[in-house]
Amino acid sequence: MVIRRGDIVWVDFGIPRGSEPAKVRPSVVVQEDWLLDTNINTVLVVPLTSNTALEGFPGNVLVPAAASGLDRDSVANVAQIGPVTREFVDAYPAGHLAPYLMAQISTGIRLVLGV
Template identity: 40%
Template sequence: MTRGELWWADLGVPRGSGPGLRRTVVVVSSDDFNGSRLSTIIVAVVTSNTRLAPMPGNVLLPPEVSGLDRASVVNVSQLMTIDRRDLEESIGELPAWAIAEIDAGLAGALGLGVRG
């Protein structure tokens, strides 16, 4: 698995407002991290709730870009560290422009490159 790939993942039983069940995720951890012997991977949850698209940092993915059957949104505020075994099926790889937008969204959500 590589950074920017979309996968179906088993996220288990949802707790509170967190995601759960079988969901689409995008791998956001670095390829160095992904290629290590660690058994975990960092992902951002993807949702079909397009009302979340205008939220800060989120990225709208048209179906022709994601390979999914409808427009979807990468929710940069829902990051998860999951076991690699929870990744069930590869969907495809996002184009460079989408990964760049996700990077910008993650930087904003995590305060990377911002002082104060």
């Protein structure tokens, strides 16, 4: 599997638990390419949601369908950033985000992490 930072990938998050991401949903790969090229078995992602009302949450980023390769607008839910095991990531990206959207997502991540 060759994935890069900025790819939109489908991830199987499994059964719903509390407010965590669940089921199969698109996510943005936010891990740096040099780390993706190692043998580390996890990938750092930000889940996407079709609930565009979440755009108003500080740090979240609207991802237009035309920019993502998905069939509808989505929101990058940066507060749910986390690692996923590679075996749960579809090997074929659905799309790739432009640098301006990745910059907005990176800013959102810094906001929620306080760095």
